[in-house]
Amino acid sequence: MAATAKMATRALRATPMASTIRPAARRVAVPRQAFQRQARRGYASEAPKPSGGSNTALIGGLAAVAFAGLGYYTLGGNAESLKQGSAAQGQKGSATFSPSKEDYQKVYDFIAKKLVDEDDYDDGSYGPVLLRLGWHASGTYDKETGTGGSNGATMRFPPEGDHGANAGLVAARDFLEPVKQAFPWISYSDLWTLAASCAIQEMGGPDIHWRPGRQDRDVSYCTPDGRLPDGSKGNDHLRAIFHRMGFNDQDIVTLSGAHALGRCHTDRSGFEGPWTFSPITLTNDYYKLLLSEKWSHRKWAGPVQFQDNGSKTLMMLPTDMALVKDKAFRPVVERYAKDQDEFFTDFSRVITTLFELGVPFTTGEDARMVLKRTE
Ligand code: HEM
Numbered sequence: 001m002a003a004t005a006k007m008a009t010r011a012l013r014a015t016p017m018a019s020t021i022r023p024a025a026r027r028v029a030v031p032r033q034a035f036q037r038q039a040r041r042g043y044a045s046e047a048p049k050p051s052g053g054s055n056t057a058l059i060g061g062l063a064a065v066a067f068a069g070l071g072y073y074t075l076g077g078n079a080e081s082l083k084q085g086s087a088a089q090g091q092k093g094s095a096t097f098s099p100s101k102e103d104y105q106k107v108y109d110f111i112a113k114k115l116v117d118e119d120d121y122d123d124g125s126y127g128p129v130l131l132r133l134g135w136h137a138s139g140t141y142d143k144e145t146g147t148g149g150s151n152g153a154t155m156r157f158p159p160e161g162d163h164g165a166n167a168g169l170v171a172a173r174d175f176l177e178p179v180k181q182a183f184p185w186i187s188y189s190d191l192w193t194l195a196a197s198c199a200i201q202e203m204g205g206p207d208i209h210w211r212p213g214r215q216d217r218d219v220s221y222c223t224p225d226g227r228l229p230d231g232s233k234g235n236d237h238l239r240a241i242f243h244r245m246g247f248n249d250q251d252i253v254t255l256s257g258a259h260a261l262g263r264c265h266t267d268r269s270g271f272e273g274p275w276t277f278s279p280i281t282l283t284n285d286y287y288k289l290l291l292s293e294k295w296s297h298r299k300w301a302g303p304v305q306f307q308d309n310g311s312k313t314l315m316m317l318p319t320d321m322a323l324v325k326d327k328a329f330r331p332v333v334e335r336y337a338k339d340q341d342e343f344f345t346d347f348s349r350v351i352t353t354l355f356e357l358g359v360p361f362t363t364g365e366d367a368r369m370v371l372k373r374t375e
Contacts, residue, residue, distance in 0.1 A: 099185060101369050104194065104212060107183050108371040111198045114175065116374075125280040126175050127199040128262025133172035134196025134355060135258070136165065137189065140223040141357035143246040148227060149358020152217035153188035159219065165228035168268035189214035193355040194371075200351070201373040203261060205282035206344035209352050209368035213361045231264075231271060231317035232303055235326040238319055245357060247350070253323055253332035254346045255354065260286040264315060270303050273315035284344075287337035289314065290324050 115127055122128070137155055140148030155161050155169065176195055180188060190212045197208035229241045242252045260283050264271035276285040289308065295316055298307040306316040323329040336343040352368070361367070 097185065099212065101371075103183075103185075104210075104369065105371050107179065107186055107191070107194060108198050109374075110179055110182060111176070111195050112202050112374045114179070115199070115202055118175070121171075122263065123274070123279045125203065126172065127203045127280055129169065129172040130175065130195045130199040131258060131261060133169050133176075134193045134199075135255075136169060136228055137192050138354045138357050139229075139241075139245060140227040141245045142223075142227065143244065146358065147221075148223040150189055150193050150355055151214045151359040152221045153192055153214070154217055154219065154222045156188060156216075157219040157222055160222040163225045163228070165225075165230075168265055186212075187214050187216045189216055189359075196355065197351075198371070200282060201371075203280055203282045206348040207370045207373075208348055209370055211356065211361065211363065211365070211368040213363055213367070214359050229319060231269065231305075231319050233319060235322040235329065238322060245354075247353075249328045250332050250346075251350045251353075253329050253336070254343070254350045256320065256323060257284065257286050257336060257343055257347055258282075258351075259317075259320060260284070264305075264317075266302065271305050271315065271317060272300075272302060273305075273307075273313065275314060275316065275320070277314070284336050284340040286320075287333050287343070290316065290320065290333055291337050295321065 111130075115125055115130075119125060133155075134150070137153060138150040140160075141150075142148050155166055156173070160166065161170065161173075172192075172195075176188075176191055179195070180186065180191055183191075186194070193214065194210055194212075197210040200206070200208050227241070227244075229238060238252050239249070242255075247255070259275040260278070260281075261276075262279055263274040266272045276283070276289060278285060293308040293310055293314070295306040296309055298305050298315070304318060306318075306321055308314040323333050336346075
């Protein structure tokens with residue numbers, strides 16, 4: 001990519017715009033090049049691929065289904081990967097290979113380097129879409145039936161990969177495919193949550209306490225459509241979706257703070273634009289902007305979404321606005337707007353729970369690890 005764009009991206013990373021809510025200051029701080037890049041890049045207007053994932057993933061998945069019939073798949077992702085060959089990078093070449101923290105750190109470092117190297121995407125980073133992949137893999141969990149969740153990585157298969165809510169996530173899955181090739185011993189489901197944790201840390205977020213142990217599953221474990229939230233709805237819908245996963249009202253507000261990152265794409269969700277002026281740096285700006293800006297219905301042909309009256313470049317979904325309208329949600333928004341540390345502490349805890357939903361760990365919580373972020 002162009003050297004200037006790389007420099008812009010680096011400058012953006014080095015300058016977390018945590019307090020950019022005053023219009024004048026904000027206009028100076030806006031990573032304009034990053035936003036303009038979005039407009040001139042072909043990617044955002046490309047139709048998503050019809051399949052649920054890359055061909056490699058799909059073929060792997062179909063093979064997995066075949067193996068499942070032989071009982072092979074019950075070995076789980078990591079054990080299964082071990083059988084696939086022992087010459088992989090990071091693998092010790094032994095049938096009893098059991099990855100250590102050091103091995104997971106190598107995977108982390110590989111992803112972190114890819115994030116820096118491949119910055120010709122959206123606002124300069126795949127970080128937001130990697131986080132969204134980890135969230136959508138996990139957010140299908142249903143506490144009543146114990147189905148769904150991050151165990152399985154079933155979004156590799158068309159039924160789930162093609163669900164409307166997952167549109168565009170093929171970009172994240174394809175980004176991670178070379179990582180899986182380099183470290184075949186890691187399950188896709190561990191890889192996706194590890195990558196999301198890496199993305200959070202590399203985008204300036206809190207330490208994430210991540211634990212391995214997820215097993216890839218076959219297509220029969222795909223969850224039905226409709227388990228992920230619909231941005232066009234309101235507070236009742238948010239409660240129905242997140243309480244089903246086992247979260248409470250406060251957790252809904254905590255997790256929504258991830259919308260400090262990334263953007264909406266018309267060819268994916270139909271909505272358009274970023275929530276904050278620093279979409280590749282995790283801050284509490286989402287909460288600050290929700291409260292400090294005046295938000296009006298955007299006049300356009302697309303679905304109902306809100307636009308800030310100040311710059312008219314930011315957006316909020318109806319579900320985002322529900323957080324300031326609802327009496328129980330709003331005080332939490334106010335607390336996080338005042339105190340980024342409190343948001344970070346809660347976000348780290350709740351996202352750890354999210355990424356562990358539905359996983360039959362054989363280890364305890366003491367197996368959680370914080371992988372070292374890039375200096
Ligand atoms: C509260 C209910 C939620 C709704 C209705 C919602 C809806 C959406 C929508 C419509 C998009 C735009 C997708 C696109 O067009 O590319 C999006 C993007 C995103 N969401 Fe959410 N989301 C919710 C919760 C969450 C949670 C819990 C997280 C993570 C913890 C999250 C992380 C993200 C990220 C990082 C993006 C940006 C992706 C990108 O830039 O490609 N969201 N969300």
